[in-house]
Amino acid sequence: MPAGSSPKRERQYEHIKESELDRGAGEDRAEEIAARTVNKERARAGESRTASRTSTRDMSSGERGGRRSGKGAQGPTYDQLYNEARQRGIHGRSDMNKEQLQRALDKKK
Template sequence: MPQQQWSAKRERQYEHIKAGLEERGTRESVAEEIAARTVNKERARHGESKTASRSSIEDVSSGHRGGKRSHSGPGGRTYEQLYNEAKARGLRGRSKMNKQELQQALAR
């Protein structure tokens, strides 16, 4: 569901992403979440939001990335993405883990 602070452009972007995901068979609730996250990341990259994570600003743009890191394939998720997920899950010892160790710990 589009946010109140989104511009008309961001609302169109949200609907476009959501519709594309639904056409590919993604459940509506998941499509809404992915679309909202993508739009919010673009807002952060363009200075339209009050706060932004470092990965939102410094990472490759969502449009350019286009599924290159969709949890599989060469490299998979970045170290920073894995670390942030470990932090959100409250995983102990994450600061001393490398990328492979984080992947294994999160897979458990």
């Protein structure tokens, strides 16, 4: 958390971090998610010096509620599949569409 953050934002950060740890995220990932979420909320509320267009104009993280998590009816997004394929070292991924990426990842498991 940035220095000078309000007690409310500190509590929010800790709550989100604990929730992510309970979900099974690693310590570093939980801290990253908590920091990003709190920073976005600070930007939306005008509490930060700078704010990206996405932070101020996009739906709030609370409203979004996991809509973009990749676990909805259509599964992960193409970008999520592509990044996972890159991490697993799947060759030819740039020529694959979403369905092909999913099949390649399923085979690699």
